Amino acid sequence: MAIAPSLEEALRVPVELGERSYGVWVGPGVRHRLADVIPRDVSRAAVVTQAAVADAGITVDPGVEHRVFITDDGEHIKTLGAVEELCRQLAQWGLTRRDAVVAVGGGAVTDLAGFTAAVYHRGIRVVYVATTLLGQIDASVGGKTGVNLPEGKNLVGAFWQPAAVLCDTEALDTLPPEEMRSGLGEMAKYHFIADAGLGSLPLPERIARCVAIKAEVVAADERESGRRAVLNYGHTLAHALETHGGYGLRHGEAVAVGLVYAAELAHRAGRIDACRVDEHRRVVGGYHLSAKLPADADAEGLVRQFSRDKKAIGGVTFMLDGPDGIEPVTGLDQALMLDALEAIR
Numbered sequence: 001m002a003i004a005p006s007l008e009e010a011l012r013v014p015v016e017l018g019e020r021s022y023g024v025w026v027g028p029g030v031r032h033r034l035a036d037v038i039p040r041d042v043s044r045a046a047v048v049t050q051a052a053v054a055d056a057g058i059t060v061d062p063g064v065e066h067r068v069f070i071t072d073d074g075e076h077i078k079t080l081g082a083v084e085e086l087c088r089q090l091a092q093w094g095l096t097r098r099d100a101v102v103a104v105g106g107g108a109v110t111d112l113a114g115f116t117a118a119v120y121h122r123g124i125r126v127v128y129v130a131t132t133l134l135g136q137i138d139a140s141v142g143g144k145t146g147v148n149l150p151e152g153k154n155l156v157g158a159f160w161q162p163a164a165v166l167c168d169t170e171a172l173d174t175l176p177p178e179e180m181r182s183g184l185g186e187m188a189k190y191h192f193i194a195d196a197g198l199g200s201l202p203l204p205e206r207i208a209r210c211v212a213i214k215a216e217v218v219a220a221d222e223r224e225s226g227r228r229a230v231l232n233y234g235h236t237l238a239h240a241l242e243t244h245g246g247y248g249l250r251h252g253e254a255v256a257v258g259l260v261y262a263a264e265l266a267h268r269a270g271r272i273d274a275c276r277v278d279e280h281r282r283v284v285g286g287y288h289l290s291a292k293l294p295a296d297a298d299a300e301g302l303v304r305q306f307s308r309d310k311k312a313i314g315g316v317t318f319m320l321d322g323p324d325g326i327e328p329v330t331g332l333d334q335a336l337m338l339d340a341l342e343a344i345r
Helices: 030-037 051-055 080-093 107-122 133-139 169-174 177-194 203-220 227-232 235-245 251-268 274-286 299-306 334-343
Strands: 011-015 022-027 044-050 065-071 100-105 125-130 144-149 152-159 164-168 317-320 327-330
Touching: 011 203, 022 030, 022 203, 030 125, 030 164, 030 169, 044 051, 044 080, 044 107, 051 065, 051 100, 065 080, 080 107, 080 144, 100 107, 107 125, 107 133, 107 144, 107 152, 125 133, 133 177, 133 203, 152 235, 164 169, 169 203, 177 203, 177 227, 177 251, 177 274, 203 227, 227 317, 235 251, 235 299, 235 317, 251 274, 251 317, 251 334, 299 334
Parallel strands: 022 164, 044 065, 044 100, 100 125, 125 164
Antiparallel strands: 011 022, 144 152, 317 327
């Protein structure tokens, strides 16, 4: 096991949000510094983690009285029923408004625990210990929490900023290859938001750079009223694939397909040229990810699902590349959407 660094030795990325500002620390073993970032007036902490994380021996000590609550693994835990069950468990233990929730795991558990923290006692503090690549570069940063409905992903949620985030790169060694691929799919997105030499960095620095890109966007648009929507690049198709199909794709794998689809759609809409589409394919391929639609995908069903995406305001909305960067685009013809789907099948 790596020796836990001091917080001064870890890579630190600030998320500047005035009174709600916090730090994100990236490095091997930083989870062992959890007690250093727990708010000092917290008396007890509910540690919410996943079975696979516990089985991998990834544990934390918040430095105060605590109890561990273990959920199942996977996206299926993100339900309103799971939020109710967790809130009841916290109430039965007697957790109060002065206490805190600590989420240890990937994006599913930070979404579930974060939303629970946002609504329990009308909001208690939460700290994230992100143990997956996807969680470290995306789900644990920015304050968006939420659970799914049968009608779509993340349709019920809240903006609730954490008090701190620890991204333990040592934990990545415990991940199966498919979970790493999921994180790499989300990482590919940042190449098109603000590359800045991302591909040449060692992994810990690449993670910190992705966090910094997201932090800058969130600081400018915390509530997703404008610029923050750029972080959903590639996600319209990705969410449809996850919700509609049961195609066995993890989130980042679906995002990788969604990035190339967005490029094909932007090309057909006259926003980018074929060379830019090829660049999307190269970046996704460079992470050894598939850019192809599942062979059995129901194209018309996916297009219907687009209208249920949480970005859909006044019609189906895509984030598309163009001469001025990635922007929201509405009013595209359905035939164009279907043609772009066939281009990646």
